[in-house]
Amino acid sequence: MNIIRFITAGSVDDGKSTLIGRLLYDSKNILIDQLDALEKQSKNKNINGIDLAILTDGLRAEREQGITIDVAYRYFSTPKRKFIIADAPGHIQYTRNMITGASNSELIVILIDARQGVTEQTRRHSIIAALLKMKKVVVAINKVDLMDYSEDVFNRIKSEYELVAHKLGLTDVYYFPISAFYGDNIVEKSEKTSWYKGPTLLDFLESVEIDQKEDHKNSRFQVQYVIRPQTDELHDYRGYAGEVISGSYKKGDRVIILPQNIPTKISKIETGGKEIDYVFANQPVVLHTEDDIDISRGDFLVKEEQLPKVENEFDVIVCWLDRKELKEGNKYCIQHKSKVSKVIIKEIDYKIDVNSLEKIPVTNGINLNEVAKIRLKAASPLVFDSFEDNKDTGNAILIDETSNSTVGAVMIL
Structure with missing residues (x-):
């Protein structure tokens, strides 16, 4: 069986953790002792008497606040495929965590609350999907039960998101009306959405073809x-x-x-x-x-017939992960797989408005969770491909020389 890695993303309380819990629960991937523990810890119980969200919210602070803070990974399998799921936080201040989880994913599931429609976080996560060159996007319109399973609401939100997808160049987009709380159209088809003729979410995930390009990439x-x-x-x-x-x-x-x-x-x-x-x-x-x-x-x-780029200066898109500003002239280490080299920020070209996608001139520096295009100059030549051509050799991280902490996620252009 092949493996598919995907990430769930969306605004706070859109139901990402509940969706993953529902996939695990309805596909019989939860052990009996886990169910017993869930029943004891559950506060927001569903009709089965458990809170499915806490399957992924493992930190104590997450369970107390009812939010996801860190990226949680869960694994499950069906007779057709194995899955690795990353549950990303919905809060704006944890955007960096979402990028971390998405960088190794092949598909993204963006949840939209049927009551709210497309929000700022929906656009933010869609932009990240576009930046990371994710080929397939699933839009799960959740909580349709709270909108009386309305086809009109589903179509309206679908039309809203189609405008976002078109602007970002996202072409392979799939839409599902779901209720993570009740399980509609996740593992089993729902009779309450008789107007929806497509597959369930799990049927789609089991059958979707992910372009495995390893054998076709340059060596x-x-x-x-x-x-x-x-x-x-x-x-x-x-x-x-x-x-x-x-x-x-x-x-x-x-x-x-x-x-x-x-x-x-x-x-x-x-x-x-x-x-x-x-x-x-x-x-x-x-x-x-x-x-x-x-x-x-x-x-x-x-x-010898498949040479990558070898350069000291190169342009990158960076997602800034540190509370200290990124400024021109700052020095860091860049880690590119096993290679570590010193770099200097030669130029900050622009930052990207995550709501409008407009390129904004930079007057001061780049702050936490902001995305920008910058130019780096390395002390020794870096061997790389562009991120679009080969994700594995087109990504890197920036490291603070004094604290040794990761401060930037880099996609090489």
């Missing part, structure tokens, strides 16, 4: 560790350990070592202590080269 391998046993038995052994980020490699492939730009050949491939002839994306592997070359942690081995 990328970054060295995580240089293996030199220094023993008599393996006196001349030198291997380069890491994970194949994308594409594939086989014995005899001509590759370029970057950023040094030195050509060589792959002489041997090992995985699990055994020699193999071929390796593909997401496999841990040890590569050997035909020539003795000074190769270090963070260097790339790429096929």
Whole structure:
């Protein structure tokens, strides 16, 4: 079975956690002892006597306030597919948490309260989906039970969101009328929405095709560790350990070592202590080269006909995660997979209004949760692809040199 990763997003109290709880409950993915614990802890009980939202709200503060603060991950499976779900906070001040969860997701489920329609947070989360190049968007119009299961309300909100989607260039958008509290159209079709002819949400998630492009992407391998046993038995052994980020490699492939730009050949491939002839994306592997070359942690081995960019200066979209302002001239470390390098903020081009998508001139700096386009200058060349071409080599994080905390999520343009 293949795995699909998706994230739920929306405004506060739109029912994200309840939706995930409903998926787990109705698909029989909750153990009996978990149900007993839920019944004891539940405050906002449904007809089954439990509060499904607390399945994902694991922090004590979350349960006390009835809100989601941190990204919660849940796993479940059906006979057709396995799922990894990220439940993102709805509060504006936790937008950074939402971006963290969305960065590894292949699909986003945006909940809209049928009473409220499209809100500022709906637009904010849709913009993040567009920035992260998410191909498929599910719009779950929740709490239709509170609007008498009205088809007119559903169509009105659908029309509202279609304008947002068109402006953002989101093309694969799917709409569902649901009630997470009662379970309408989530796992089972609801008789109360006889006007809705589409599949249930779970049927859709089980059958939707996610474009798995790993085998089609350019081949990328970054060295995580240089293996030199220094023993008599393996006196001349030198291997380069890491994970194949994308594409594939086989014995005899001509590759370029970057950023040094030195050509060589792959002489041997090992995985699990055994020699193999071929390796593909997401496999841990040890590569050997035909020539003795000074190769270090963070260097790339790429096929000579599939070269990425190698630059000291580059433009990025950054979501700022720190309470200290991002300003021109500030210095940070950038971590790009295994490679860490010092960078300086050379220029702040503009920030993005998350409500109108307009580009706003920056007079001071970039504040917490703001999104901006900036130009970075690195102390050493960075090997990368654009985020649109390859998410795995087109993302990075900015780290504060003094506190060692992550202060920015970066998408390289």
